[in-house]
Amino acid sequence: MSFIITGASGYVGQELAAALLTSHPEATVTLTDVVLPIVPPSATQHSSRTKCIAADLTSPAVVDDLFTDSHRFDTVYLLHGIMSSGSEANFELGMRVNLDASRYILDRLRQVMPGVKVVFTSSLAVYGLAPPGFVIDETNFPAIPSSSYGSQKLIVETLLNDYSRRGFLDGRAVRLPTVTVRAGKPTQAASSFASDIIREPFNGRKAVLPVSQDTEMWICSPATVVENLIRAREIPKEKFGDSRAVNLPGLKVSIREMLEALEEIGGPEKRALVEERYDPDIDRIVQTWTPNFDPKRALEMGFVGDVSMRENIRQYVEGL
């Protein structure tokens, strides 16, 4: 077996590569990113089965080199992308990376490995603002993005759906909740605080909470996201029905509940490292993310539900 992951230097890409290497002892995994990816530190014993390639996917020639008819991948994982805030700040860059590079890859794939399985990480940002309390599933609400990032994700989903319907490819688009608790460092993402307030205290550092404790979010643990990315390739295509896009399961949790879980597991001294410092700019963005999703379709298809906030934190602590 042979997998390739684009955007493999990113947090989810690294976790997915490690999981694929561990769960598929015969598989080779190609990691590619604009920054030369490393073999995930937790999977260095498998480095003979990995191949790390620096590749700028906005270059058609680079894509042509990466995907050829002399080597067919079992699954192509498309995880590369300019994140939400970056796509909003730099429209042209977002279009080039999130849309044009993805479309060029899909077109290349249907030429050199027709019918290949493609797992695309989309986002719940394909949905704009929902009425308060309204619970979204895939059938009851239109995807009207309120960001360029969400628009670009929706467009690639639409292409992937049509390419799959026509038999060009076998696409699966999984819409990710906010992935929390992420290892690593705080980022410029508006959602960074959701990981920061857990991760930083466990590393002895202070964290800032820029929104109210009443704020509710739809999150998913990294382990569940990675498990579902693996399942996304294993679930028979027939189970997707009319749409190759699926809202991945997650957990609706308030910041208050997150802090309670932090204190329960880490004690009051860790909890004390979180400082509330309201930031209206971040709050305004976060308030547009609805926390209300019904993941019944994903669960019926065979995706797994998320763990509790406490279990999520325990998994993070175990990984330290």
Add this chain to the structure above:
Amino acid sequence: MSFIITGASGYVGQELAAALLTSHPEATVTLTDVVLPIVPPSATQHSSRTKCIAADLTSPAVVDDLFTDSHRFDTVYLLHGIMSSGSEANFELGMRVNLDASRYILDRLRQVMPGVKVVFTSSLAVYGLAPPGFVIDETNFPAIPSSSYGSQKLIVETLLNDYSRRGFLDGRAVRLPTVTVRAGKPTQAASSFASDIIREPFNGRKAVLPVSQDTEMWICSPATVVENLIRAREIPKEKFGDSRAVNLPGLKVSIREMLEALEEIGGPEKRALVEERYDPDIDRIVQTWTPNFDPKRALEMGFVGDVSMRENIRQYVEGL
């Protein structure tokens, strides 16, 4: 005032050009199409205010020539496109004309006439199959196209929405019902029969009905569609809210009701010219078009509702 219409050789493009010339006595109208458009026969008295240009919009250089910063249009009407069956039969052509040419035009417009009003004819084909009896509006059902045509329309809508949100352009995407009764000739479109069974008898010719009389459709008269294309540019952008896409009003009508209206206005001898000859291929396509839409959003915004089937036929007969 100065308007431009792409796809202006088509039936709706010609009707829109005539209506704009009539209703805006000072306006100039540029008609462009890959086939050199003519001045609409009903508007030849206004030919000094028209400009007809043959232009292949899949050529960036041609688009660059058509849209320059030395002449700002008040509204750009994007009506060009490869129709549903054509986009399904020739995927590459549909992508090039319906998606790539449209996107290139939007990008050119935001460079040379930022903020310009753009009216884009989308289609209710952005929706796939709906549950039997389910009544779609813009808020309660996802757009999951079941054709390449619908996918391409949805993608351009998504771009137009994001470009409008960012202030690049002032876009309005109107999703057209099946336009009936169309003048002209029978076409290869699966929906051709809906016009054929009225138009052909009134011209003394036989028409074939390939589906059951129980079949219900969501149609709109040409006059109402044209009126709403004019209103699409007049309605303040604020009324569109979070989405620049709107489901245009139409009329739910069964084939039986259409035939009854034909007989009432044209008499039994016209009705007798319609021959029922079941075509499973056409029926299968038509059954995927839901006839159930609630156009309340469009009506609240200021678009007009459609006329009755009888009035629709009378308008066709008056135009003969």
